[in-house]
Amino acid sequence: MNFDKELDAKGLNCPLPILRAKKALAEMGSGQVLRVLSTDPGSVKDFAAFAKQTGNELLSSAEKGKEFEFYIKRK
Amino acid sequence: MGDTPQDITALDALIKQRIDEILPQKLEELKAGKTPSMTIIATRGTLDWAYPPFILASTAAALGWEVSIFFTFYGLTLLRKDVSDLKVSPLGNPAMPMKMPFGPGWFKSINWNIPNIVQAGIPGFESMATLLMKQTIKNNGVAEIAELRSLCVEAGVNMIGCQMTVDLFGFTREDFIPEVKDYCGAATFLPMAQQADVSLFM
Numbered sequence: 001m002n003f004d005k006e007l008d009a010k011g012l013n014c015p016l017p018i019l020r021a022k023k024a025l026a027e028m029g030s031g032q033v034l035r036v037l038s039t040d041p042g043s044v045k046d047f048a049a050f051a052k053q054t055g056n057e058l059l060s061s062a063e064k065g066k067e068f069e070f071y072i073k074r075k
Numbered sequence: 076m077g078d079t080p081q082d083i084t085a086l087d088a089l090i091k092q093r094i095d096e097i098l099p100q101k102l103e104e105l106k107a108g109k110t111p112s113m114t115i116i117a118t119r120g121t122l123d124w125a126y127p128p129f130i131l132a133s134t135a136a137a138l139g140w141e142v143s144i145f146f147t148f149y150g151l152t153l154l155r156k157d158v159s160d161l162k163v164s165p166l167g168n169p170a171m172p173m174k175m176p177f178g179p180g181w182f183k184s185i186n187w188n189i190p191n192i193v194q195a196g197i198p199g200f201e202s203m204a205t206l207l208m209k210q211t212i213k214n215n216g217v218a219e220i221a222e223l224r225s226l227c228v229e230a231g232v233n234m235i236g237c238q239m240t241v242d243l244f245g246f247t248r249e250d251f252i253p254e255v256k257d258y259c260g261a262a263t264f265l266p267m268a269q270q271a272d273v274s275l276f277m
Contacts, residue, residue, distance in 0.1 A: 013216040015134040019226050022137035040216075053138045 003035040120149030129223035136230030147237035
């Protein structure tokens with residue numbers, strides 16, 4: 001999947017992946033896509049809730065071994 | 076031309092029917108249009124208890140909520156310019172796991188059962204526990220308090236100090252970060268909490 005920006009949140013724990021993602025999205029334009037990588041198992045549910053609450057679209061959420069990958073489209 | 080009682084009854088029924096039809100959607104619209112808000116009372120000043128208010132406030136701000144934290148009693152110390160000296164105490168805190176943040180796995184998994192009387196008797200026990208906790212925090216990629224606090228400030232969380240506590244503990248406003256929006260009392264906080272969707276005491 002294409003993306004405009006990448007955020008490496010590996011090794012970070014709650015709530016840092018969400019806070020960093022929020023910051024990254026704020027610097028992006030509407031419709032642009034952010035790719036986030038994390039290792040926090042809690043981030044799967046958290047990113048889904050974050051997307052629902054903020055209106056940014058969670059295009060995909062995938063688990064790759066011990067890593068998690070999210071694509072979020074800025075509203 | 077006057078309205079007969081029958082006309083009025085019919086009109087009332089019609090109004091009631093229309094309200095039932097329109098109201099749920101209207102309420103949904105109002106709910107969707109409202110910015111959620113949260114107020115927190117932070118009353119504790121230890122390293123472990125510094126986390127809940129800052130984690131929830133920064134996350135709520137990231138979700139687009141309006142957030143205010145009222146720092147009172149020991150919680151006020153979380154607003155000091157330097158929070159690197161916050162301590163955690165295992166004394167009177169029996170739920171706190173006492174595990175080592177270093178060494179091989181089998182060693183790290185041991186929960187050291189140290190009686191309170193021993194903890195209280197060993198000089199520097201609290202400092203050691205704090206050091207171990209800080210290492211555990213670092214190992215787990217958990218943010219430091221100063222970082223979480225500045226993320227809160229950056230995200231527009233309102234930091235409010237309790238004026239009574241400032242006086243009670245002999246602080247001056249210069250002891251605290253300049254981002255503290257206001258110093259006030261219970262009468263200012265309560266109306267804010269009344270309007271908030273979520274209000275927490277920590």
